[in-house]
Amino acid sequence: MTLIATAEPDAWPPRVKLETDGAAVTRTDASGDVVTVRGGVVNGVIYDYEAPQGVALTYEGDSGDWDTVALPDVGNxxxxxxxxxxxxxxxxxxxxxxxxxxxxxxxxxxxxxxxxxxxxxxxxxxxxxxxxxxxxxxxxxxxxxxxxxxxxxxxxxxxxxxxxxxxxxxxxxxxxxxxxxxxxxxxxxxxxxxxxxxxxxxxxxxxxxxxxxxxxxxxxxxxxxxxx
Structure with missing residues (x-):
């Protein structure tokens, strides 16, 4: 099982792309808050449109694989x-x-x-x-x-x-x-x-x-x- 998190600041809207073999992904931000990324995994990909900007984010799949990424400053x-x-x-x-x-x-x-x-x-x-x-x-x-x-x-x-x-x-x-x-x-x-x-x-x-x-x-x- 794998999990790859990639920031896409130029997308509309800016987002984090998550490539996974699992069925669900959670996000943990720098303050320790944990939420489940919305939406279902489609063809091994799920997008996080609610990622906060400018902080380290840790994503973890339901299989235990994890990756870290930061969405840069993209404005309001x-x-x-x-x-x-x-x-x-x-x-x-x-x-x-x-x-x-x-x-x-x-x-x-x-x-x-x-x-x-x-x-x-x-x-x-x-x-x-x-x-x-x-x-x-x-x-x-x-x-x-x-x-x-x-x-x-x-x-x-x-x-x-x-x-x-x-x-x-x-x-x-x-x-x-x-x-x-x-x-x-x-x-x-x-x-x-x-x-x-x-x-x-x-x-x-x-x-x-x-x-x-x-x-x-x-x-x-x-x-x-x-x-x-």
Missing amino acids: WLVHLSRPELSYPLEVQAEGDVEMPARVSSARPYSGRAMSAATGNRDWVQSSMTVHGITREDVMGLLDLLYDQTVLFLSTHPGHDDEGPRYVRVLDVSKRRFINACESPRRILTLPYLVQDRPSVIEADAYGWDLMPTKWWAGMPTLWGGMP
Whole structure:
């Protein structure tokens, strides 16, 4: 039995290629976290699209064979876990404040005193990313990625921030456009998101992606996979 791990930083999205004779592979990162690489082995190959950047990774097959590799700095990517070809690179210009909203109800009974009570645990951690100067093609690519609202893997380069890679569900996206007198490209996209645990199961395309040839943006239909 053999296991060969090869970093492929130029792939779309960047990944680690694993050649194995076995049926499953696990990954251990520098902090000791162990996860099973998603997907099945096809023709002796499985790809890890969730490998963190810039750290030593140890892969082990179910037969006990192992190999080490490091995925180099490839920039920020939003990775679609079930359809990696939809993944898209991000030139993040700003990160929003990290928030953890409380769930509290308040009331002012007849006595006039204000009262409050917790109604559950705090919400998930929330933040946002702002992407400046993207082209129309970039907007289309990101909308294709975000269309089915599934949990995505935000792969960050080592110098991005101190939060590291994370799993996110992107919320209401906003796009700001400037008048034609401004230099092109002149679009700013804000992506608010919830931070979530690593999904144990990849979410299916909830709305039947292949059954919907068009998608919508600002009330206007756009063609799948290209410009309108």
